[in-house]
Amino acid sequence: MYTTDENGTLNNYAIQPKMFYAQYPSTKQQRQYALQGAGAVLLVTFLVLTAFAA
Numbered sequence: 001m002y003t004t005d006e007n008g009t010l011n012n013y014a015i016q017p018k019m020f021y022a023q024y025p026s027t028k029q030q031r032q033y034a035l036q037g038a039g040a041v042l043l044v045t046f047l048v049l050t051a052f053a054a
């Protein structure tokens with residue numbers, strides 16, 4: 001899809017979407033983020049220890 005201005009000049013710039021503010025995460029979402037963070041820390045720790053053990 002191409003956009004042209006009033007003079008017929010081709011405008012290839014992307015159409016900007018409407019901006020909105022994010023909602024604060026609920027308690028359940030916060031708990032999920034904390035669990036994901038803890039899982040990521042455990043995974044990285046396991047990988048580092050495995051690398052040093054080899």
